[in-house]
Amino acid sequence: LRAVALAIGEVMVNRKLFKQTTDVFFLTWEETESLLAGQTMMPHVLSETAELRRTEWEACHSLSPPGLIQLPEGHYWSDSPAPLPVEPATDSLIGTGVSGGTITGRAVVLSDPDQMKEVAENDILVTQQTDPGWGPILFLVKGLVMERGGMLSHGAILAREYGIPTVVAIPEVTRKLTTGMQIRVDGDRGVVEILEE
Structure with a gap:
């Protein structure tokens, strides 16, 4: 071309x-x-x-971009119009929404794709990060929460392809959530709410 x-x-x-x-x-x-x-x-x-x-x-x-653009605490960059601000509940975890939508369901915390047998259809996958080995699991789940990642991370890209609400960049989320908890994932606001422990 x-x-x-x-x-x-x-x-x-x-x-x-x-x-x-x-x-x-x-x-x-x-x-x-x-x-x-x-x-x-x-x-x-x-x-x-x-x-x-x-x-x-x-x-x-010829300009040199900064290595980091830091926004005021509680503000997140988005290329879409900002939704109306909503104060997250105290039992909420704040991260970065990378695939829009809101979904409620059972959390399943996994550290390895070999644990796939623990996933039921329509669970919300909670993990540290994903790679291509997680692909088959993402077909089953209806939401994704990760400790690491950003807009261009593997999990974020697949989540957008599959239409799965996803929040990433929540430190220690695999320790804060446990399998069986009822959670709500809001991929538009970047919030994960704990509904039932």
Whole structure:
């Protein structure tokens, strides 16, 4: 795909529309298509747009992002509109919601996927972290809670694929919850509530 884009950029340089072949990467596909088809009333405007976007990209590219962006306590980053704030109950565990939805059910605390026989259909899996070996178990459960992980962790990605409400990054959750507890997992707010012990 990159080779095709660069070939298009070369055509634009030959037509004197671009200064460099890589300018093609700073236009949208629709803008590039209209330039190629000769449908742009003022092609020099798109050429200037590409140059402007390149300048902005170079300015941003030279910045060094911080290693950590820390939000005030109790605030969590989300790319979706924030839900109405709800004070978590005292028997709630706060983490990071990585797959939306709310589900209530029996917690089953596992440390190894070989313990799969302990999982009943519709349980909520509580574990430290997951890897590909946990895949078959995630087909059975209706919720997931993990001590570690983030938006791009293995469990979070599979949970979103399977539509399983999931909360991660709750320190020592495998010690705080025990198999058989009734819990509610709120993947939108990043909260796990203990309903019955």
